[in-house]
């Protein structure tokens with residue numbers, strides 16, 4: 001069987017045929033070149049409008065990289081025709097294996113983008129003897145295509161989250177679809193301001209915004225304001241993940257401050273190395289940690305009081321009726337306000353202020369478990385962390401859509417794995 005036969009089986013074109021296929025003798029790496037030429041009497045197609053026109057002239061031969069095979073690099077060689085288009089003037093013809101100025105064939109770009117979902121971009125570049133830039137362009141192409149072709153109908157529930165990226169306090173706002181049947185990253189915006197989220201609703205459009213039933217978010221004020229203004233009809237839920245994260249943060253603050261005070265007063269450093277004890281759920285503690293926690297609990301410390309308040313608050317989520325959950329919340333807030341622990345009092349104040357939104361969790365019957373947004377949050381952090389190569393916002397954006405967007409890919413006649 002000849003190489004040409006194989007190529008025709010897996011990668012055939014309507015208006016182009018394979019010509020000579022040869023081994024390149026003086027290449028650095030084993031290389032095969034396959035010539036392409038237009039089918040006899042075929043007219044070139046204008047790359048701009050897609051219309052046919054008479055040929056004008058031919059450009060020099062260009063090389064387009066195809067998927068390597070058996071450790072051999074494969075290139076297509078083709079001298080593009082220029083078409084005298086009645087609408088656009090003289091333009092380069094459309095070539096079905098390549099788009100725009102890319103030096104990779106589209107098939108190869110999809111192949112690399114597929115691997116870039118499983119490996120880091122650097123690893124993909126190494127594995128296929130190509131460059132980071134080629135991998136990036138491939139992923140960018142896949143993301144652009146996927147975003148253009150994704151189905152945005154039926155979005156009823158969204159979750160709004162933010163992650164820190166790069167160093168310092170730089171944030172990205174991420175909006176996820178969290179419907180039971182379809183969970184994916186929908187949109188990314190810079191920072192976490194009013195303007196950011198307004199950008200999301202502008203992108204979503206009025207029609208689709210009207211169809212939103214549930215919106216989950218944290219208590220970040222700019223988000224609350226925009227949601228109330230743009231989607232007041234939807235049930236707005238303050239989600240469990242973000243609230244418990246806030247409580248953990250408060251405990252951390254109390255503990256750090258108290259540890260410092262104790263040290264200054266010359267007491268035993270009982271609180272050092274206790275950070276994880278106080279942040280973990282009791283059921284996740286090791287035996288040794290359990291013993292240490294039991295020791296700690298004997299001290300009448302603010303950190304311990306805060307810890308117990310947080311553990312008590314877990315009960316809140318187990319209620320079924322919004323009414324009784326509300327009663328519990330009120331009692332918990334009163335108790336916490338009497339604790340004289342400022343960071344905890346701050347939390348109680350803001351929970352009180354957002355009481356109706358908190359109780360919406362029960363109106364939605366807990367169907368949007370904290371796990372969904374939390375899971376996405378972890379993956380998003382991992383993606384941006386893995387990507388220290390991303391110096392630009394654009395690259396981070398592309399990586400996040402690629403990893404979390406559940407974007408569609410085109411159907412092809414032959415799967416290249």
Ligand SMILES: [Zn+2]
Pocket residue numbers: 046047048049050051085086087088089091
């Ligand atoms: Zn044209």
